[in-house]
Ligand SMILES: *[C@@H]1O[C@H](CO)[C@@H](O)[C@H](O)[C@H]1NC(C)=O
Ligand SMILES: *[C@@H]1O[C@H](CO)[C@@H](O)[C@H](O)[C@H]1NC(C)=O
């Protein structure tokens with residue numbers, strides 16, 4: 001799966017504000033590795049966000065926060081949302097963590113009605129305008145189907161938006177600041193079989209240490225993302241991946257750790273930046289502490305702290 005990301009990028013190491021556009025090959029080094037967040041998944045921003053979150057994420061070695069945003073919530077107030085979003089973006093840029101703003105709408109996704117498209121374009125217009133003067137490290141991740149119109153709106157919204165990097169589903173070779181976003185493993189590795197063969201589109205199986213089933217599948221999925229003919233030449237961002245099978249719980253903790261080690265190393269070898277799903281699995285954003293207790297996901301118990309250690313050691 002690919003979706004679109006509009007990126008506002010900067011040339012130097014993170015803590016430096018960037019006043020000149022960042023090439024996509026430089027931007028992958030700015031993005032590095034990070035987490036996806038739930039700050040705008042519900043209307044509870046004040047209780048789930050604290051700037052300390054960003055500092056802790058940085059201190060652990062992570063350098064980006066993906067910020068998916070919903071606007072289809074009952075009682076949603078655009079003015080308040082924009083203020084809160086700007087707070088997170090500014091905190092990230094101050095601390096040296098690259099913010100990636102994206103749009104999610106449970107219902108509208110996969111339902112490309114005209115009304116939904118209008119909402120989507122208006123949302124990007126408002127967000128792009130609000131954030132137009134942020135330095136080039138900020139980036140935007142777009143939803144594939146309505147990309148072209150949204151790109152135009154963002155490009156025309158002024159400030160630094162003219163030369164921000166855009167991550168696209170399909171090639172758009174006439175725009176220099178475009179990247180492609182991969183979402184395979186967004187819900188983790190998953191063991192689904194049909195006639196004894198790993199199924200799923202694309203297949204994402206992982207068993208045991210991955211030697212018999214797992215490593216080759218990861219290699220193929222990464223190869224497909226980096227050597228995709230329609231997007232060839234574009235830098236890849238692994239926009240979201242999960243450590244564990246969060247749909248059916250087919251992997252135990254040992255397997256999850258082995259999967260993470262291999263996957264993170266493989267992405268590092270290809271210099272692919274990524275965001276891990278999701279910060280809340282590893283960190284209590286309300287209390288600003290890393291989780292060390294056991295967590296149950298789909299009937300499997302995990303010590304997320306051990307999983308995180310394995311990721312950090314290999315990234
Ligand atoms: C949205 O929030 C702002 C600021 O709190 C407030 O002034 C405005 O009346 C709210 N709008 C709606 C439609 O509730
Ligand atoms: C798509 O949107 C229309 C109009 O808002 C709604 O009636 C329909 O149920 C939606 N379909 C899906 C699959 O969400």
Ligand SMILES: *[C@@H]1O[C@H](CO)[C@@H](O)[C@H](O)[C@H]1NC(C)=O
Nearest residue numbers: 002169170224225228230231
């Ligand atoms: C290549 O990219 C296109 C466009 O995003 C996508 O539809 C296709 O599935 C990708 N191919 C592979 C093998 O990943």
Ligand SMILES: *[C@@H]1O[C@H](CO)[C@@H](O)[C@H](O)[C@H]1NC(C)=O
Nearest residue numbers: 186187188240242246247277
């Ligand atoms: C599993 O991951 C997917 C993709 O990120 C997400 O949409 C879903 O909410 C997750 N489910 C659980 C139970 O965490």
Ligand SMILES: *[C@@H]1O[C@H](CO)[C@@H](O)[C@H](O)[C@H]1NC(C)=O
Nearest residue numbers: 207208209251252253254255
């Ligand atoms: C995890 O799964 C693997 C492969 O099925 C198995 O060999 C191992 O004993 C399991 N580990 C635990 C702690 O359950």
Ligand SMILES: *[C@@H]1O[C@H](CO)[C@@H](O)[C@H](O)[C@H]1NC(C)=O
Nearest residue numbers: 292293294303304305306309
């Ligand atoms: C989880 O692992 C960490 C080490 O990273 C350890 O400090 C903690 O006690 C473990 N938690 C449990 C419940 O075993």
